Every structure is written in C-alpha cells, then in structure tokens.
Amino acid sequence: MEKRDRLYEGKAKVIFATDDPNLYVQYFKDDATAFNGVKKGTITDKGAVNNLVASRLMTILEAVGIPVHFVKRLNDREQLIRKVEIIPVEVVIRNVVAGSMAKRLGLPEGQPLPRPILEFYYKADALDDPLVIRDHVLVFGWATEAELAWIEQTCLRINDVLIGFFANIGIRLVDYKLEFGRLASQPGQVVLADEISPDTCRLWDLVTGEKLDKDRFRRDLGGVVEAYREVARRMGLALDS
Numbered sequence: 001m002e003k004r005d006r007l008y009e010g011k012a013k014v015i016f017a018t019d020d021p022n023l024y025v026q027y028f029k030d031d032a033t034a035f036n037g038v039k040k041g042t043i044t045d046k047g048a049v050n051n052l053v054a055s056r057l058m059t060i061l062e063a064v065g066i067p068v069h070f071v072k073r074l075n076d077r078e079q080l081i082r083k084v085e086i087i088p089v090e091v092v093i094r095n096v097v098a099g100s101m102a103k104r105l106g107l108p109e110g111q112p113l114p115r116p117i118l119e120f121y122y123k124a125d126a127l128d129d130p131l132v133i134r135d136h137v138l139v140f141g142w143a144t145e146a147e148l149a150w151i152e153q154t155c156l157r158i159n160d161v162l163i164g165f166f167a168n169i170g171i172r173l174v175d176y177k178l179e180f181g182r183l184a185s186q187p188g189q190v191v192l193a194d195e196i197s198p199d200t201c202r203l204w205d206l207v208t209g210e211k212l213d214k215d216r217f218r219r220d221l222g223g224v225v226e227a228y229r230e231v232a233r234r235m236g237l238a239l240d241s
C-alpha cells in the first residue's frame with residue numbers, strides 16, 4: 001500500500017488516498033477545536049493517543065460483528081481505512097445527561113437516563129451541525145429508512161458493548177458521537193466510520209467522576225493529554241508503540 005494525495009483535511013484528521021481506490025489513510029492530528037471551530041488549540045501527542053484508542057475500539061467492535069471502516073493501525077498517527085461515502089448525520093448516544101442536552105433541557109449533568117437516547121445532528125459546518133429529527137434525515141434523503149433503521153439498531157449494539165468495556169476499566173460512558181458511511185466497494189453496505197476516542201466521547205471516572213475526555217479542553221480544565229493517556233493506559237495500550 002502506497003500513500004498518495006491528501007484528499008481532505010478536517011479539524012482533527014487528514015484523509016489521504018492510496019494506490020488502492022477503495023482504501024484511504026486516516027491521519028490523526030494534534031489539533032483540537034470546540035464549538036464548531038470557535039475555540040482552537042494544539043494538544044501535544046493527542047493524535048497518537050487517539051489513534052491508539054480508536055484503533056483498539058474499532059477492533060473490539062469488529063470482533064463482535066459490527067462492520068467498520070477501519071482496516072488496521074499503520075503507525076503512531078495513521079490508520080488504513082476503507083473508503084466510504086460519509087452519511088451526513090452525526091449520531092449522539094447518551095447514557096447520562098450532560099453537555100448540550102443538559103443545557104438545552106435545563107437538566108443537571110450526571111443524571112443517568114433510564115434508557116439510551118439517540119440524537120441526530122446534520123453535518124453542516126455552516127449551520128453549526130444542527131440537531132435534527134428522524135424525519136429530517138429521511139425526507140431530505142440523508143439516509144434511507146433501511147439505512148437509518150440499521151444505524152439505530154447498530155448504535156444500541158455498540159452502546160451495549162462500549163458501556164461494558166469502559167465500566168470494566170472504571171470508566172462511565174456518558175455520551176459519544178458516531179458517524180457512518182457507505183462502503184465505496186459495496187455501496188449497499190453501511191459501516192461505522194470516523195473515530196471513537198476521548199475527542200468524541202464523554203468518559204468519566206466511575207468512582208470520582210473526573211473527566212477523562214475533550215471536556216477538559218472545552219472547559220479549560222487542564223490536563224487534557226494526561227486524561228487521554230489515562231484512558232489509553234486503562235485500556236492496556238502502550239503509548240510508546
């Protein structure tokens with residue numbers, strides 16, 4: 001596999017083509033943004049830690065039968081992934097009240113939910129990724145009914161796996177964001193895409209409630225990369241590899 005042109009640069013990652021039209025390289029940057037790019041920063045080593053964490057989580061999900069775009073981790077910053085057409089809907093899965101939902105509904109952060117809530121956000125930077133409802137996704141054709149039903153069911157399966165995985169290492173999976181895409185090599189097949197990492201999750205220490213995720217950056221709490229490293233350490237990942 002040979003890395004070719006840079007195709008797309010996002011806020012935290014860069015996508016490169018390869019000599020195989022169905023495979024891309026996903027590069028993890030140290031850049032961090034919040035509030036749709038209004039707050040910007042660089043967190044030394046974040047990209048390497050997120051690549052390790054995200055690679056392991058994708059491997060675990062694939063092992064339990066979730067189709068993923070991830071192929072393998074190539075080096076400290078890069079993953080080989082399958083080419084997908086990203087479905088322009090971010091799915092946020094919430095197990096505990098926090099973040100924008102706490103603010104929108106005037107609820108205290110930390111209240112456990114009786115069942116997971118799935119929210120949909122339309123991926124549109126110019127609109128600040130607005131919260132949308134299921135009918136918007138269908139009527140505007142961002143996903144078909146069959147794709148959306150599969151995504152919802154798959155999110156709940158992923159949630160069951162990840163809640164247990166994180167609880168085992170003393171972490172409460174509060175909420176997180178997932179993205180899905182259609183495989184270029186097999187357009188009818190939807191797969192989990194993007195990344196799952198402390199950038200895209202709220203992860204709280206099960207006992208102390210300490211935040212081990214990007215809220216440390218969003219809320220200026222300090223110790224951002226240290227918290228990300230703690231997640232990797234609890235996952236048994238060696239950071240110097």
Ligand code: TMP
Nearest residue numbers: 092098099100101175176177200201202
């Ligand atoms: P929120 O409470 O700000 O809506 O965020 C919910 C979860 O989704 C949280 O774990 C952070 C994650 N998230 C992203 O990964 N990317 C985003 O652009 C946003 C807004 C949230």
